[in-house]
Amino acid sequence: xxxxxxxxxxxxxxxxxxxxxxxxxxxxxxxxxxxxxxxxxxxxxxxxxxxxxxxxxxxxxxxxxxxxxxxxxxxxxxxxxxxxxxxxxxxxxxxxxxxxxxxxxxx
Amino acid sequence: xxxxxxxxxxxxxxxxxxxxxxxxxxxxxxxxxxxxxxxxxxxxxxxxxxxxxxxxxxxxxxxxxxxxxxxxxxxxxxxxxxxxxxxxxxxxxxxxxxxxxxxxxxxxxxxxxxxxxxxx
Numbered sequence: 001x002x003x004x005x006x007x008x009x010x011x012x013x014x015x016x017x018x019x020x021x022x023x024x025x026x027x028x029x030x031x032x033x034x035x036x037x038x039x040x041x042x043x044x045x046x047x048x049x050x051x052x053x054x055x056x057x058x059x060x061x062x063x064x065x066x067x068x069x070x071x072x073x074x075x076x077x078x079x080x081x082x083x084x085x086x087x088x089x090x091x092x093x094x095x096x097x098x099x100x101x102x103x104x105x106x107x
Numbered sequence: 108x109x110x111x112x113x114x115x116x117x118x119x120x121x122x123x124x125x126x127x128x129x130x131x132x133x134x135x136x137x138x139x140x141x142x143x144x145x146x147x148x149x150x151x152x153x154x155x156x157x158x159x160x161x162x163x164x165x166x167x168x169x170x171x172x173x174x175x176x177x178x179x180x181x182x183x184x185x186x187x188x189x190x191x192x193x194x195x196x197x198x199x200x201x202x203x204x205x206x207x208x209x210x211x212x213x214x215x216x217x218x219x220x221x222x223x224x225x226x227x
Binding site: 031032034036042043044045046049050055087089091094095096097098099100101 | 144146153154155156159167169170203205208210211212213214215217218219220
């Protein structure tokens with residue numbers, strides 16, 4: 001299963017709403033769809049698992065949605081610390097696959 | 108508090124074998140609710156899962172690596188190890204260890220990563 005993230009780069013300003021997409025090449029179980037945030041020089045950090053459940057320390061401005069092949073990460077109102085690369089990830093029973101990432105940059 | 112820290116040689120020559128250790132604190136490797144994984148990231152590129160291991164010593168590997176990778180653990184030392192043979196410059200990457208959640212089969216805690224460079 002291939003995960004395709006779009007856009008590759010998203011340029012927005014603090015305070016704006018961000019919508020990031022992750023599309024699977026075939027239908028997947030949403031229980032196994034996770035979103036991560038990675039800041040430059042740091043390890044990824046889990047934000048959302050099971051497509052829509054926030055990790056305990058994930059701010060409420062982050063939300064996940066979607067099913068079947070189309071999944072979305074939404075940041076309701078961007079804070080300066082939210083500019084980073086975001087990855088989606090899936091497990092198909094034998095292989096863990098990551099998308100190629102969306103770079104959320106300051107406009 | 109769960110913490111993971113990678114260690115090992117960071118510069119290798121082509122054909123050498125990579126050996127990395129992940130030292131886990133704040134959580135037992137014997138806990139059956141989780142597993143332990145290695146994931147790598149070439150500079151400027153996406154993440155690639157390499158292998159995982161569970162408390163019962165069950166293991167799984169990314170088959171694209173063609174049997175070059177071995178994962179193991181030493182529960183008494185709270186360490187998870189990775190070995191990768193026949194290193195090549197394309198294997199230059201940051202290598203992360205991560206805790207695998209068996210509820211969502213995702214990675215809920217990560218080490219800081221270790222940059223491994225392969226160069227002649």
